[in-house]
Amino acid sequence: MAAEKPALDFDGLRPPSPFLTPVHDAWRQQLRAFVEQEIAPNLKAWDAASTFPDDVYTKAAAAGVLGMGFDKALGGTGEDIDLYHRIIFAEEFFRMGSGVVFADLATHWIALPPVIAFGPAEMLERVARPVLAGEKKMAFAVTEPSGGSDVGAFQTTAEKRGDTYVVNGGKTLISGATRADFMLTAVRTGGPGVGGLSLLLIEADRPGVSTKPVEGLEWYNRNNGSITFENVEVPTANLIGVENRGFAGLANQFNIERFSGISATLAMARTAIAEAIAWARERQTFGQRLIDHQAIRQKIVQMIQRLNAAYAYMDMVVWRFHRGETPVADLAMLKVQATTTLEHCARESLQVLGGRAYTGDNRVERIYREARIFVIGGGSEEILRDLAGRQLGF
Numbered sequence: 126m127a128a129e130k131p132a133l134d135f136d137g138l139r140p141p142s143p144f145l146t147p148v149h150d151a152w153r154q155q156l157r158a159f160v161e162q163e164i165a166p167n168l169k170a171w172d173a174a175s176t177f178p179d180d181v182y183t184k185a186a187a188a189g190v191l192g193m194g195f196d197k198a199l200g201g202t203g204e205d206i207d208l209y210h211r212i213i214f215a216e217e218f219f220r221m222g223s224g225v226v227f228a229d230l231a232t233h234w235i236a237l238p239p240v241i242a243f244g245p246a247e248m249l250e251r252v253a254r255p256v257l258a259g260e261k262k263m264a265f266a267v268t269e270p271s272g273g274s275d276v277g278a279f280q281t282t283a284e285k286r287g288d289t290y291v292v293n294g295g296k297t298l299i300s301g302a303t304r305a306d307f308m309l310t311a312v313r314t315g316g317p318g319v320g321g322l323s324l325l326l327i328e329a330d331r332p333g334v335s336t337k338p339v340e341g342l343e344w345y346n347r348n349n350g351s352i353t354f355e356n357v358e359v360p361t362a363n364l365i366g367v368e369n370r371g372f373a374g375l376a377n378q379f380n381i382e383r384f385s386g387i388s389a390t391l392a393m394a395r396t397a398i399a400e401a402i403a404w405a406r407e408r409q410t411f412g413q414r415l416i417d418h419q420a421i422r423q424k425i426v427q428m429i430q431r432l433n434a435a436y437a438y439m440d441m442v443v444w445r446f447h448r449g450e451t452p453v454a455d456l457a458m459l460k461v462q463a464t465t466t467l468e469h470c471a472r473e474s475l476q477v478l479g480g481r482a483y484t485g486d487n488r489v490e491r492i493y494r495e496a497r498i499f500v501i502g503g504g505s506e507e508i509l510r511d512l513a514g515r516q517l518g519f
């Protein structure tokens with residue numbers, strides 16, 4: 126029996142996966158309803174304002190979006206989720222190319238779990254519960270003005286004086302920094318290298334903490350900011366995990382962040398390809414539709430070919446994580462595969478759209494600009510290939 130042809134739209138471009146279940150479908154529908162209702166109608170205005178209103182957090186909490194995978198006792202939806210729940214979250218947000226919203230709404234997935242797992246019990250009520258309710262916001266403050274890739278060279282110090290750390294230094298490019306209430310911050314408590322790093326929860330209203338937007342990123346989201354710490358006194362009780370062992374916590378959270386980056390980029394690639402196909406079917410040049418020109422068909426097939434390869438790789442890596450493995454090299458290579466797939470698809474889709482890409486009633490031009498961020502943030506192409514090489518034992 127001939128298989129029914131999938132529609133060449135966002136959903137149809139996701140290759141079939143043996144691992145997706147009706148539970149995942151239900152989660153997708155829940156998210157899509159939220160995005161369609163609360164985000165899609167506002168995206169243009171929020172893009173123009175370079176921000177979105179605070180109440181999106183509380184609405185996202187009420188819709189079960191913020192609490193996904195967190196303990197019910199803290200206001201979460203329960204811990205019975207797998208990696209596809211995270212992947213679908215990123216996919217549904219990036220289906221719209223809505224980078225302005227996603228990075229801020231999802232940061233607590235990276236920043237909050239170490240606080241819950243390794244922080245003092247009082248933080249469950251003071252930090253976790255209000256963050257999951259959308260009443261307070263968190264940032265994950267790692268990158269420094271001196272560089273983000275070389276984690277071992279971070280310079281922000283936390284000097285212990287009795288039961289207080291005195292923090293000095295700064296962070297930059299931090300998603301949601303300008304309106305965060307809590308900052309999970311990588312600080313140097315020990316000697317040089319990654320062995321001297323710790324994770325410290327810093328409240329944004331402590332004297333000596335200041336933030337400002339990163340200039341130039343207004344097209345993306347002006348809540349992305351730099352943070353300065355000037356003699357900020359933080360109780361030693363705010364240490365998350367073991368002193369000078371912060372890198373282990375960071376590495377684990379980087380894995381989660383990478384899955385978001387992978388799924389976001391593949392979702393944006395699907396959106397871009399779908400837009401290109403729709404336009405190529407409609408636009409006439411030289412007496413025929415664009416899609417009837419061999420050069421354009423080749424472009425579109427090549428995009429789908431790359432997309433399918435990336436999804437097959439992703440499904441396999443997810444399957445291995447679900448089996449309890451931690452295939453770090455493959456996750457690193459997959460992120461490079463996915464982000465460079467998006468770069469290719471964004472470029473080629475924009476090429477198919479031509480001048481129309483700049484007219485504002487499609488997301489391709491924005492996706493084209495955002496594609497570059499993903500090849501850098503969450504581990505850049507060069508750093509991840511290097512990591513993979515080391516993991517493979519070169």
Ligand SMILES: Cc1cc2nc3c(=O)[nH]c(=O)nc-3n(C[C@H](O)[C@H](O)[C@H](O)COP(=O)(O)OP(=O)(O)OC[C@H]3O[C@@H](n4cnc5c(N)ncnc54)[C@H](O)[C@@H]3O)c2cc1C
Nearest residue numbers: 265266267268272273274298299300501502503505507508
């Ligand atoms: C929109 C956005 C949101 C972000 N959100 C956050 C956030 O919430 N929290 C946070 O902590 N950070 C965040 N970042 C920062 C991001 O994680 C860093 O940009 C990233 O880690 C790279 O660091 P860098 O920009 O300082 O580049 P650098 O480390 O200075 O590197 C510059 C370039 O050189 C390459 N390079 C560096 N070392 C080597 C080497 N040994 N061999 C070959 N090439 C090398 C890198 O791959 C990169 O291409 C965000 C960035 C952006 C753009």
